[in-house]
Each structure stands twice: as C-alpha cells, then as structure tokens.
Amino acid sequence: MSTPLDLTSNLFFFIFTVTILYVAYTFPKLQPNQTNLVFYVHDRFTGDHSTAATVAGKSGTASNILHFGTVAIVDDPVTEGPTIDSPLIGRAQGMYVNSQLDGKGLYMVFSVIFTSGKFKGSSLEIQGSDIFAMKEREFGVVSGTGYFRFVKGYGIMETEFMDIANLKATLKLNVSVKHY
Numbered sequence: 001m002s003t004p005l006d007l008t009s010n011l012f013f014f015i016f017t018v019t020i021l022y023v024a025y026t027f028p029k030l031q032p033n034q035t036n037l038v039f040y041v042h043d044r045f046t047g048d049h050s051t052a053a054t055v056a057g058k059s060g061t062a063s064n065i066l067h068f069g070t071v072a073i074v075d076d077p078v079t080e081g082p083t084i085d086s087p088l089i090g091r092a093q094g095m096y097v098n099s100q101l102d103g104k105g106l107y108m109v110f111s112v113i114f115t116s117g118k119f120k121g122s123s124l125e126i127q128g129s130d131i132f133a134m135k136e137r138e139f140g141v142v143s144g145t146g147y148f149r150f151v152k153g154y155g156i157m158e159t160e161f162m163d164i165a166n167l168k169a170t171l172k173l174n175v176s177v178k179h180y
C-alpha cells in the first residue's frame with residue numbers, strides 16, 4: 001500500500017527523469033567540423049633550390065631515393081597552386097624512407113607547417129605510404145596543432161609533375177580532416 005510520501009517521491013522521480021531526457025535530446029551535440037584543403041608540395045633533390053637531401057642508405061648519403069633503404073630529409077615549399085611561383089603557404093618538413101624492397105614505395109612522415117593564409121600558425125601531421133607510381137595514393141593525417149587540434153583524417157596524393165631524371169616532383173595533397 002502506498003503512502004503519501006511514496007507518491008511524492010515517485011512524482012519527483014518522474015519529473016526528474018523527464019527533465020534529464022529533455023535536456024539530453026535537445027542539448028546541441030558536439031559535432032566535429034570538417035575541413036577540406038588542397039595544397040602542393042615541391043620535392044627537389046637537385047638544382048640550386050633543392051629542398052630535399054638523402055642522408056643515409058646502402059651507399060651512404062649518395063644513395064638514391066628510388067632505392068630501398070634510403071632516407072631523405074625534406075624542407076619543401078608548400079604552395080596554394082600547382083606551380084612553384086604560386087603563393088607560398090607553408091613548408092613540409094620531415095622525411096621519406098624508401099621502404100619497399102623493389103624501391104617503388106616510400107614511407108613518409110612530415111609536418112605541414114602553415115606560415116600564411118587561413119591556417120597560418122597551425123600544422124598537420126602526415127604519415128603514410130607513398131607508392132609513387134600509383135595515380136592516387138591515400139595517406140593518414142594523424143594529428144595537428146592550432147586550428148587543427150584533435151584532428152583526424154586522410155588525404156589523397158597525386159603527382160602533379162615529375163622529372164624522375166632530376167628527382168623533382170610536385171605533389172598535390174587533398175586533405176579531408178575532422179576536428180573540433
């Protein structure tokens with residue numbers, strides 16, 4: 001048999017539950033933002049303005065980046081458009097390791113540090129494999145700073161220009177990331 005006290009507490013419990021459910025369903029959910037961006041990275045191992053250098057490999061620093069085991073360090077210009085004289089928006093700093101036995105695949109790990117434009121002062125951390133003979137290869141975007149804090153995503157890399165004899169290439173990176 002219920003007492004008046006039980007009734008009051010049941011009513012209180014009912015109102016409390018309804019309130020919680022109302023708040024849970026109407027409170028704006030924290031949705032991640034999505035950002036898409038396209039930029040170009042210019043890899044130049046030769047010439048006056050080279051920004052990439054092999055530092056180790058089977059034949060020491062003279063190792064070719066197209067041979068298995070070679071390690072190269074890059075500080076490549078990042079531009080808005082596909083040509084080298086297009087506005088500079090940052091640098092791609094990091095390294096490539098030729099990590100495929102037949103020499104046709106690189107492991108890449110670098111930061112894209114934005115120095116001008118919308119993302120100035122922010123960076124993206126890129127990591128993945130670059131099987132450079134493929135038209136499109138997908139890589140991971142593992143983290144970031146500034147505007148890109150808590151970022152997670154992927155990107156698609158395409159070779160925009162390649163001069164294999166002089167080890168020069170321009171890469172188009174199309175990045176899709178989620179962040180808060």
Ligand SMILES: *[C@@H]1O[C@H](CO)[C@@H](O)[C@H](O)[C@H]1NC(C)=O
Pocket residue numbers: 038156174175176
């Ligand atoms: C970038 O990649 C997305 C798929 O992730 C695609 O829908 C979009 O068209 C690409 N943009 C450019 C400019 O290539």
